[in-house]
Amino acid sequence: MSVSAICLQAPFDREQARALRAGDSVLISGTVLAARDAAHKRLVECLEQGAPLPVDLQGQVIYYVGPSPAKPGHALGSAGPTTSGRMDAYAPRLMAEGVAGMIGKGYRSKAVVDAMKKYGVPYLASVGGAGALLSQCITSYTVLAWPELGPEALARMEVRNFPAVVVIDCLGNNLYEQNQAQYRTL
């Protein structure tokens, strides 16, 4: 979103993730996990039952996305962020398992922000509604588990220069609150 973007490799280096601050523009390259409502529910169910997870979550960045299907010759269809708040019930448990970054859009609960502070995890947003543009930064999409969930399956994505902005950092600084206050004239 800005010319002075920070280039980040995913999975995240813990120290680098911890150093990110609300307002930082980033370009992410590497491997991220794609998961939304149903995959989150199943991941947490696995943990509760002591069953093995389909993927090691250590250092992983989870992108909240359910892409549209790929046209022939494409890795995937449109792939913008979905509303993060629906994952709030599950996110703290997954951070405890090693998740090191979350990409989505919209507000997070206090419990999620508390867990982000505890585990040193940043929350980033990409532009909701820009799914066609964002999918150009995604070079592969591989379903890892639960294909029956369709767009909600757990998947691995290779991304290159995927644009996002840090909206809440691991100190709890919140770009939504800061920037909105600046333009509020009610």
Next chain:
Amino acid sequence: MKDISVQTIADTVAHLAVQACCHLPEDVVAAMKEAAVSEKSAVGRAVLAQLADNAAIAAREDVPVCQDTGLTVVFADVGQEVHITGGSLEDAINEGLARGSLNGYLRRSCVAEPLFERTNTGTNTPAIVHVRLVPGDTLSLVLAPKGAGSENKSLVRMLVPADGIEGVRRTVLEAVEKAGPNSCPPMVVGVGLGGTMEVAALLAKRAAVRPLKSRNADPRYAALEDELLLLVNRTGIGPQGLGGVTTAFAVHVEWAPTHIAMLPVAVNINCNAARHASAVL
């Protein structure tokens, strides 16, 4: 009497489903480009430029503007002198939607039942169909795919007459502020006033798909639209909630007669991908 076959209806719906999801209406793209210049926040301008680029990429490559290709809302205005042949209207709409979703690579976003199993129907059907019987011999179809980020933030409040205009302002601001970045602003805000609860909700939905820059025919309600847009854009939410003066592209109000003791207010929020496509048969 004019015969319209279910085949024609299904073919039309299949086309409109893809058209609506991959090609944003020109007025919406124009609003993005205008705001990319007029927005005061630099981050906001960058977001708007990305959204305009995104619309161009989607149109060029025939891919959905947004991966959430929505539940498909269909407004069907059926002329009294139209005779639908070969089957049922709703079956034809759903057949067309399933075909369009498959051929257009639209996401399957519909679950068969809301609470227990939530099994994906796998076809993107059924559509949400609103049929109105109208004079004439044409069948008008408007398809408005609706994503969950914005629909989840819509609301209905049963105000009373004493709440008046101030109550309407309060309700619209409540919806917009709760929606914030979750609804992918800049939004298009549809407001339904009057009727009963379900009528207000439907009016709000119809208002949300009205062309941008269209105004309510009644000057008092047109002035209310202007005032509400100013208020919404003073919340500071801005593009994607990252701060700015473009929280909504438009606020549209539709109204209906209501009870002496009622003032229903519904707010239906549309995201920046304010999609719709239409045809007249």
